[in-house]
Amino acid sequence: MSQAEFPLLSLIILLPLVGAVATGLIRDKGLAKSIALGMSCLVFLLTILMLLVFDSNKSDFQLVEQYSWISSINVEYLVGVDGISVLFLPLTALLTIVAILASWNSTQHSHRFHFALLLALEGVTMGVFCAIDMVLFLLFWELTLPPFFFLIGLWGIGSQRRGAAMKYTLFMLFGGVPLLLAIILLAVNHASQTGGVIPYDLAFSLPVLLETHLPIELQNVVFLLLLLGFAVKAPLVPLHTWMPTVSMEGPTHVVALLVGLKLGVYGILRFTLPLAPIAAVEFSWILSAIGVVTLIYGALIALQQTNLRRLLAFASVSHVGMVIIGIASLNIQGLQGAIFQLLNFTLIASALMLIAGFIQHRLGSTDVIHLGGMAKVMPRLTCFYFLFALASIGIPGTSGFPAELLMIIGALTSHTGLGVAALAGAILGAAYMLSYTRRAFLGPISNNDVAQAQDLRSREFVLLCFPALLVLIFGFFPDLILSVNQLSTEAWLARLRTVFQESHLALLE
Numbered sequence: 153m154s155q156a157e158f159p160l161l162s163l164i165i166l167l168p169l170v171g172a173v174a175t176g177l178i179r180d181k182g183l184a185k186s187i188a189l190g191m192s193c194l195v196f197l198l199t200i201l202m203l204l205v206f207d208s209n210k211s212d213f214q215l216v217e218q219y220s221w222i223s224s225i226n227v228e229y230l231v232g233v234d235g236i237s238v239l240f241l242p243l244t245a246l247l248t249i250v251a252i253l254a255s256w257n258s259t260q261h262s263h264r265f266h267f268a269l270l271l272a273l274e275g276v277t278m279g280v281f282c283a284i285d286m287v288l289f290l291l292f293w294e295l296t297l298p299p300f301f302f303l304i305g306l307w308g309i310g311s312q313r314r315g316a317a318m319k320y321t322l323f324m325l326f327g328g329v330p331l332l333l334a335i336i337l338l339a340v341n342h343a344s345q346t347g348g349v350i351p352y353d354l355a356f357s358l359p360v361l362l363e364t365h366l367p368i369e370l371q372n373v374v375f376l377l378l379l380l381g382f383a384v385k386a387p388l389v390p391l392h393t394w395m396p397t398v399s400m401e402g403p404t405h406v407v408a409l410l411v412g413l414k415l416g417v418y419g420i421l422r423f424t425l426p427l428a429p430i431a432a433v434e435f436s437w438i439l440s441a442i443g444v445v446t447l448i449y450g451a452l453i454a455l456q457q458t459n460l461r462r463l464l465a466f467a468s469v470s471h472v473g474m475v476i477i478g479i480a481s482l483n484i485q486g487l488q489g490a491i492f493q494l495l496n497f498t499l500i501a502s503a504l505m506l507i508a509g510f511i512q513h514r515l516g517s518t519d520v521i522h523l524g525g526m527a528k529v530m531p532r533l534t535c536f537y538f539l540f541a542l543a544s545i546g547i548p549g550t551s552g553f554p555a556e557l558l559m560i561i562g563a564l565t566s567h568t569g570l571g572v573a574a575l576a577g578a579i580l581g582a583a584y585m586l587s588y589t590r591r592a593f594l595g596p597i598s599n600n601d602v603a604q605a606q607d608l609r610s611r612e613f614v615l616l617c618f619p620a621l622l623v624l625i626f627g628f629f630p631d632l633i634l635s636v637n638q639l640s641t642e643a644w645l646a647r648l649r650t651v652f653q654e655s656h657l658a659l660l661e
Contacts, residue, residue: 155216160205161231161282162217164198164241167191168248168275176268185256188267192249192274199242206238208636211643213284213359221288225339225351230285230358235640236421236491239633240281243498246618247412248274253615254405254506255307258513266307273299273409280415284358286335286423293331296415297324303406309512310401316394317402323394327384327416334377338427341366361427362647368430375431378424379439385416388476389446392469399465404509407461411468412502414494417475421490425479429648432482439480440566444573447473451580455587460508460518463588467544468501470577477574478559482648486562487641492555492633495626496543499619500552503540507533510612514605520588525597532608534593536616541589543623545582551626554634 171191178184206214213232221229233241252270276299279292305317335356342348342355342364355361366374384391399407425432432439450470457463471493478490508518510533515522527534543550546557556578564571597603608616626633 155218159217160198160202161215161233161278164195164202164245165231165275165278165282167195167198168271168278172268172271172275175271176264178264181263184264185252185267188271189249189252191271192245192252195274195278196242196245196249199245202233203238203242206233206636208235209639211235211639216284221285225354225356227287227356228285229288231279231282231288232284233282235637236644237281237418239495239636240418240498241278243495244274244277244281244413247409247498247502250502250506250615250618251405251409253611254408254509255403256611258403258405262306266303269299269303273303277413277415281418286338286356286358286361288356289423290328290331290335293415293419294324294328297321300406300410304398304402307403307406308401309403312397313401315401316397320394320398323384323391327381327391329381330377331381331419334374334381337370337374337377338364338366341370358423358427366428371428371431372435375424375428375435378427379420382416382419382424383442386414386420386472386476387416387469388442388472389449389469392446392450395469396462396465399461399505400459404461404505404512407465408502408505408509411464411505412498414472414475414497417472417479417490417494420476421479421494426644426647432648436480436482439476440570443473443476443480444570445473446470447477447573447577448580449473451577451584454584455580457584457588458520460511460520460588460592461505463584464501464505464508467581467584468497470581471497471501471544474556474559474574474577477563477570481559481562481566481570482645483562483565484641484645485558485565487645488634488637489555489558489560489562491637491641492551492558492626492630495633496551496555496623499623499626500540500543503616503619504537504544506616507537507540510608515599515601520591522599523592523602524595524599525593526602526605527593528597529603529605530607532613536608536620537593538589539620539623541585543627545585546578549624549627551623551630551633553627554630 171187175184175188213234216232219229221227276292276295283289283292301317301321305314338361339354339356343350343353345365346353387395447470450466450473454463454466454470475490475493478486511518543552546552560571560574563574
C-alpha cells in the first residue's frame with residue numbers, strides 16, 4: 153500500500169458532508185442550491201485530480217490514509233483506492249451533479265433539506281468506495297440509508313412513497329445483519345489465527361484480513377453471509393422486490409442514483425470473493441446460477457412492462473444478473489466486463505431513468521398507453537433516449553458494447569451453458585427495450601398532451617450531454633477504462649487461484 157502525502161480521499165468524502173451542513177443551514181433557497189451545486193462540482197474536480205495522481209501500473213491500494221479510530225478493538229479510519237474502485241469516485245460525483253441539476257426546479261418543498269441529503273449521500277457513497285477497514289465500510293454502508301429514506305418518502309411522486317421508503321429501509325437493514333456477523337467472524341478468526349487475545353488483537357483492515365488464513369469451513373459461512381448481505385442491495389432475485397416499488401414511487405433523480413450506484417455488486421466484488429477465495433471458487437456455480445436466474449427473470453418481467461420506470465427497474469435487475477455472471481466466470485474478461493458494466497450503470501441506467509422523469513414531469517405518466525409518437529414532438533429527448541437505449545443493449549460504438557462483449561466471452565470461456573444464458577439475456581434485453589421504444593416514441597400521436605409536450609430545456613439538454621459523451625468516448629476507446637483496472641483485476645484473480653491451489657495441495661499432502 154502506498155501512503156498518501158495529502159488527504160485527498162478524506163477531502164472527497166468530507167467535503168460533501170460539510171456542504172450538506174452548509175446547505176441545510178443557509179436560509180436563502182437559491183444560495184443553498186448554488187452551494188450544493190458548487191460543492192458537488194468541487195468534489196468532481198478533486199476526483200479528477202485523484203485520477204491524475206493515481207498510478208495504474210500498480211495493483212495495490214494507493215492514496216492510503218490510516219488513523220486510529222477505536223483503538224481498543226483495532227478499528228481504524230483506513231481509506232484507499234485501487235484500479236477496481238478508483239473510477240467509481242468521479243462517476244459518482246458526476247451522477248450527483250446530474251441529480252442536483254435534474255431536481256433544480258422540480259423540488260416543491262424543503263429545498264435546503266433535499267439538496268443537503270443529496271450531498272450527504274454523495275459523501276457516504278464515496279466512503280463506501282474508499283473504505284478498506286471493514287467497520288468503517290459498514291458505517292458508510294449503513295449511512296446511505298437515512299438519505300434514501302427521506303428522499304424517497306418526502307419527495308416521491310407516488311401515493312405510496314412512504315411505504316416504499318420504509319420497504320427499502322427494512323430490506324437494507326436486513327442485509328446489514330449478515331454483513332456485521334461476517335465482519336465479526338473475520339476479526340475473531342484473525343485473533344485466533346495469530347494467537348492473540350480478544351478483543352485486543354482483532355483486525356478489521358481488509359489488507360490484513362486478506363493475508364489471514366481462514367479455515368475452509370469458516371470460509372463457507374463468511375462467503376454466504378457476505379453474499380446474502382450484498383445481494384439485498386444489488387439487488388439479486390429473490391431479494392429484488394424493493395426495486396420496482398421504489399422506481400414507481402420515488403423521485404426519478406433519486407431512483408437514478410439507486411440504479412446507477414450498484415453498491416451491493418461492488419461489495420461482492422470487493423469483499424465477498426477475495427475474503428473467502430476457496431469458497432468463492434467452490435461455490436462459483438451458485439453465484440453463476442443466481443446470476444442466470446436474475447438475468448433471465450428480470451428480462452422476462454421487463455418484457456411484459458408497459459411503464460418505462462417499472463421496465464427500467466426490472467432491466468436494472470437483469471443487468472445485475474449479467475454482471476454477476478461476469479464475476480462468477482472467474483477470468484479476466486468476465487471480471488473486467490463486470491467492472492465496466494458497473495461503471496456503465498452510472499451513465500446509462502441513471503440517464504434512462506432521468507429521461508423517464510422528464511417524460512413523467514411533462515405528461516404525468518410513462519405508461520405506453522398515454523404515449524406514442526413522442527419522437528415527432530420531442531426530437532432532442534428522443535435522440536438521447538435512443539443513444540442510451542442502444543447503449544443499454546450493447547450496440548457497437550457505445551460503452552455498453554465492450555462491457556457486454558467481455559462478459560459474454562468470459563462466460564463462454566468459463567462454461568458454455570453460462571455463455572448461452574448470457575447471450576439469451578442480451579437478446580431479451582434488446583427485445584424489451586426496442587418493444588417499448590417502438591410503442592412510445594414511434595407511430596402516430598394519439599394523446600393531445602403528447603402533441604403539446606415541450607422538448608428538453610437547455611438545462612436538461614446540458615446535463616444529459618455529459619453521460620452521453622462518456623458513453624460514446626468509452627464505446628470507441630474502452631481501454632481508457634480497461635487499462636486502469638488491468639493490473640488490479642489480474643491481482644484479484646491471481647489471489648483466488650493461488651489460495652485455491654494451495655488449499656488443494658495441502659489436502660493432497
